[in-house]
Amino acid sequence: MEDHPETKYSEAVPHPASWSQDRRLKFIDYRLRWEGRLNRTDLIEHFDISAPQATADLGKYTEAAPFNLAYDLKQKAFMRTEGYAPLYPRSSSRAYLNELLALVTDVIDSRTSFIGWHPEVGVAPIPSRQLDGRSLSLLVQAIRDKRMVALAYQGMKKPGPEARVLSPHALGYDGFRWHVRAYCHSSEKYKDFVIGRMTDVSLAGASEKGSGQDESWHxxxxxxxxxxxxxxxxxxxxxxxxxxxxxxxxxxxxxxxxxxxxxxxxxxxxxxxxxxxxxxxxxxxxxxxxxxxxxxxx
The missing domain is CATH 3.30.70 (Alpha-Beta Plaits)
Structure with a gap:
């Protein structure tokens, strides 16, 4: 590989007492890597915990990775050290950039993100592909329960929508649009259907066409x-x-x-x-x- 391999993670991962503490330890690691600093107040405000709990979390992290942070009396904060090595994949550059994109495009709320301060971000505009939430929920239910769906589908070759009965088994994303992978009972083959082109979706009977017969999918x-x-x-x-x-x-x-x-x-x-x-x-x-x-x- 060339000069910048992705992160190698430290093996000194702390053992959290609970799932909630695990999240807070990952938050400490994340903030150290991407903001270079954090203090007890960051933990208290983000997780709504007590000062003693924040102190205990910082202590557990420091115990596992003492060379990742050092307290700066002037800044009144723990600062990332030169020898910092991230503990968790949650702190990877890929995770940071994906979360940053989701944050600035309003996919996620700032209260659910580990990101505090971030640089100004510009995003090249891409038309948003629309789909009906009710249709999506019915498709997900049909996949889970192995049922067919009846719907009207607007294809590219005919002027109006056609009635279809599908046996969906998976969702697919092509980088721009979401599809459902399904057996089409009209054409008697497995195809991809753009979810945004579906209307009048309703659940139908049990399906005998699952993913096992879809060779192209597997x-x-x-x-x-x-x-x-x-x-x-x-x-x-x-x-x-x-x-x-x-x-x-x-x-x-x-x-x-x-x-x-x-x-x-x-x-x-x-x-x-x-x-x-x-x-x-x-x-x-x-x-x-x-x-x-x-x-x-x-």
Missing amino acids: RVLQLVIAPHPLLPAGAKRAIRLDYGMIDGILSLSCRHALLFYALRRLGLHREEGRSPEEQQIVLLNRDELAPFMQPGHA
Whole structure:
């Protein structure tokens, strides 16, 4: 791998007395990593606990990781040390950035987030794909209870919605939209259906079509990607760093049913057409994947 491997976590994980203390210990670790400091007040206000409990939590954390923090009398706070090593995956850069995105896009409330102060964040706008909450809840119930659903579905090929009976067994996300993976009793095959295109969803009878017969859902393929060979050396190294490639390649596991969406999102669904600077990455095993590249959506 290139120069910045992801975090290696310390093995000195404290043993919490309860689930609630476990959350508070993870909060201490998180705040130390991403804000560089915390004090008892942070714990007291976030978790609504007593001062003695906050002191006990800080003591337990310090006992397990004494070199992660040091008390600064001037700042009246525990400060992250140079030798800090995170204890929990909850403190990973991926977790921080995902939580930061959820926070600034109002997906989560600030009271449920471990983030206190954060830098100003800009997010490139993407149209929000709408779906009906009632429809989603019925689909989730049908998957859990192994039932069919009846609905009207607006496809891309016909001017009006069509009545469908589906046996759903899973949800899928293509990076932009949520789908339900289901057996369609009209076309007699497993397909993906965009949830936002469904109306008049209702539960129907027991289903005999489960996930076990959906071969494309269970078949897992490997996408092997690498920097575009026509990029200059500096750009190739930048791509290797950006994707965390090992020996110049990255292998991604993908369900066959989601392959078309994965390739489209990576800009790899077409073999040619964009310059190396625009495309940046290439699919090394395209010939191997070619038989599986047909979309399976409705």
